[in-house]
Amino acid sequence: MTEQEIRCLLKEQPEKGERELFDIYYHYVYTIVYHKLCNIGSREDIEECVIDCFVEVFTHINPDYDGSLKAYIGTVAKHKAINAGKQLQAKAKRNIFLEEEKFCELSSDENIEDLTEQSEQTEILMQCISELGEPDTTIMIQKFFYNHSAIEISHIVKLNPVAIRVRCSRALKRLKTMLLARNFTF
Amino acid sequence: MNQKKIRKLLHHMNEQTAKKIADEYPATDQATKEKIYHQICERRNAMNEKKETISETYHTPYVKFVSWTKTFGIATACMLIMGGTIGGIWKLTRLNPPSEELNSMTENNSNTDISTTNQTESTTSSETLTTTQALAVIATSTDVTTTHTEMSTTTTSMMISTMAATMQTAPVTVITTATTIPAVHKETVIISETEPIITDSVPESPEPPITAPPIPETTVITTPQSETMTTRPAYLKAYLEICENDHQEFGGDNTRYGLYDIDKDTIPELIINHTSYWMDMYSYADDQIYTIMDRYPYGAGGNTGYRIYPFENCITYSFTEFAGLIHYDCFLTITPEHTLEETDMLTSYIFHDDNNDGIPQEEEINRDGSLSKCYLNNKEITLQEYEQFQNEHAIEEIGLDIDKSYDEIVAQLTNY
Numbered sequence: 001m002t003e004q005e006i007r008c009l010l011k012e013q014p015e016k017g018e019r020e021l022f023d024i025y026y027h028y029v030y031t032i033v034y035h036k037l038c039n040i041g042s043r044e045d046i047e048e049c050v051i052d053c054f055v056e057v058f059t060h061i062n063p064d065y066d067g068s069l070k071a072y073i074g075t076v077a078k079h080k081a082i083n084a085g086k087q088l089q090a091k092a093k094r095n096i097f098l099e100e101e102k103f104c105e106l107s108s109d110e111n112i113e114d115l116t117e118q119s120e121q122t123e124i125l126m127q128c129i130s131e132l133g134e135p136d137t138t139i140m141i142q143k144f145f146y147n148h149s150a151i152e153i154s155h156i157v158k159l160n161p162v163a164i165r166v167r168c169s170r171a172l173k174r175l176k177t178m179l180l181a182r183n184f185t186f
Numbered sequence: 187m188n189q190k191k192i193r194k195l196l197h198h199m200n201e202q203t204a205k206k207i208a209d210e211y212p213a214t215d216q217a218t219k220e221k222i223y224h225q226i227c228e229r230r231n232a233m234n235e236k237k238e239t240i241s242e243t244y245h246t247p248y249v250k251f252v253s254w255t256k257t258f259g260i261a262t263a264c265m266l267i268m269g270g271t272i273g274g275i276w277k278l279t280r281l282n283p284p285s286e287e288l289n290s291m292t293e294n295n296s297n298t299d300i301s302t303t304n305q306t307e308s309t310t311s312s313e314t315l316t317t318t319q320a321l322a323v324i325a326t327s328t329d330v331t332t333t334h335t336e337m338s339t340t341t342t343s344m345m346i347s348t349m350a351a352t353m354q355t356a357p358v359t360v361i362t363t364a365t366t367i368p369a370v371h372k373e374t375v376i377i378s379e380t381e382p383i384i385t386d387s388v389p390e391s392p393e394p395p396i397t398a399p400p401i402p403e404t405t406v407i408t409t410p411q412s413e414t415m416t417t418r419p420a421y422l423k424a425y426l427e428i429c430e431n432d433h434q435e436f437g438g439d440n441t442r443y444g445l446y447d448i449d450k451d452t453i454p455e456l457i458i459n460h461t462s463y464w465m466d467m468y469s470y471a472d473d474q475i476y477t478i479m480d481r482y483p484y485g486a487g488g489n490t491g492y493r494i495y496p497f498e499n500c501i502t503y504s505f506t507e508f509a510g511l512i513h514y515d516c517f518l519t520i521t522p523e524h525t526l527e528e529t530d531m532l533t534s535y536i537f538h539d540d541n542n543d544g545i546p547q548e549e550e551i552n553r554d555g556s557l558s559k560c561y562l563n564n565k566e567i568t569l570q571e572y573e574q575f576q577n578e579h580a581i582e583e584i585g586l587d588i589d590k591s592y593d594e595i596v597a598q599l600t601n602y
Contacts, residue, residue, distance in 0.1 A: 047218075055226055058230060118195060122195045145197070155215035160556070162515065166490075166510055
């Protein structure tokens with residue numbers, strides 16, 4: 001379904017249009033939120049943020065808006081996730097007041113050199129994972145990016161958990177060979 | 187293969203890569219998606235109801251005022267009632283002293299003296315009597331008269347009965363005169379009550395023996411942490427020795443070490459993983475080391491390694507036969523005797539074994555990888571029971587935590 005069709009459906013049958021919108025962009029929103037919150041929040045926090053995103057979109061969406069729906073939804077998801085991340089970090093009390101004396105001594109954890117190297121390594125890793133072929137690529141992403149268990153992966157790729165584990169271990173071996181061939185060091 | 191590093195790299199990917207993954211791969215299963223959609227609908231309905239409620243109260247401020255007044259009035263009335271009840275109870279307790287005080291005033295404990303004086307010379311005698319006895323004496327005696335008036339004996343007895351009602355059972359000391367006195371004589375009757383005197387004859391209620399409250403039994407559980415207050419736990423030294431010996435004998439950068447309390451006896455087990463070759467496991471109890479796993483191999487026959495349940499005393503591993511067409515999941519537990527015992531074995535066939543010989547033929551293989559037969563401890567079970575067993579024993583890999591190098595485990599054991 002194209003974005004124009006979704007807009008028409010939202011005007012004529014709002015409930016159906018919202019359901020269609022949800023079906024098409026659910027995984028997109030979830031991944032964006034997950035990417036922002038995976039290191040900060042739990043799975044429940046991520047689901048809560050996804051719910052907030054869609055409630056926000058359904059409440060404020062204007063069917064007459066001509067711009068890209070995907071971009072709009074992606075931006076809402078990203079900002080909601082950033083806000084949620086800040087709230088979670090505030091709860092974790094990992095903040096310091098500006099007035100405190102130690103504030104000036106604070107330095108950033110980020111090491112630009114390491115970050116650059118990491119992003120290059122991530123790109124190589126993603127390339128090798130996509131070269132594994134289906135369903136191994138999906139299994140690897142579900143396991144190592146989304147942190148799903150074998151049983152959860154089995155519901156997604158429609159294989160039994162035993163086969164998932166066997167495929168995963170074999171895929172890891174193949175991945176290791178491919179990465180070593182590209183001088184990837186662990 | 188360092189799975190932790192793969193996870194770390196994927197979690198720190200840039201936004202473009204994340205969006206690419208979002209476009210191409212599903213994020214969750216259908217059940218989670220439906221659950222989230224249902225919660226979205228609920229929240230929207232709740233928001234719509236709240237809007238209607240707010241608009242109603244906004245358009246009727248008078249109703250709002252009335253309802254607030256009602257609430258306030260009810261609250262005030264409740265407080266007044268409660269205050270009145272509490273005050274009444276307090277007042278009643280003050281007016282009517284407890285019955286124990288009354289019962290403590292026994293006949294022998296209080297004295298009321300009635301002294302009479304008269305102007306005539308006469309011998310007087312006094313004795314302590316109970317009130318009823320005194321009343322009898324006074325009623326029959328003509329020697330006692332009240333002041334100010336000349337009274338007959340009957341009037342006197344009426345007054346005495348009235349006095350008795352107020353005096354209750356207080357004993358009365360009556361002083362009587364031996365001689366009779368003419369009625370015209372005015373005598374002063376003085377009635378006074380003295381403090382009750384506790385005599386030896388009053389039976390004392392036996393006081394309950396004073397005993398100290400029982401001291402609750404406390405049990406002291408010595409844990410490795412508490413033991414470190416005074417001495418380091420003995421298992422640290424034993425494990426350190428094992429690690430040193432193992433490193434000396436086999437060496438290698440691929441050996442990984444870990445500590446994990448599998449049998450939940452508060453002392454962790456030492457796990458040595460000779461990556462891709464074999465795994466050793468040691469336990470410490472009763473001041474000695476027990477070998478739980480001695481060179482348990484893996485890497486061949488589809489055995490990818492041993493996994494430990496994080497919350498139960500359970501180790502699991504799997505292996506295959508016929509290139510994966512028969513799959514075995516084995517579940518082991520550490521017994522109280524510090525041995526490893528197999529509790530369950532789950533078998534699954536990825537071929538329909540029509541001739542029941544347990545050997546897959548070419549035409550029997552399920553090309554789509556689906557399961558045909560399942561067995562639990564060699565008894566056939568249905569696919570649903572197989573899935574249920576799998577769900578109950580959902581494995582979260584903890585083998586990733588067995589990833590300390592030799593130097594790291596030595597540092598951990600030394601600096602515990």
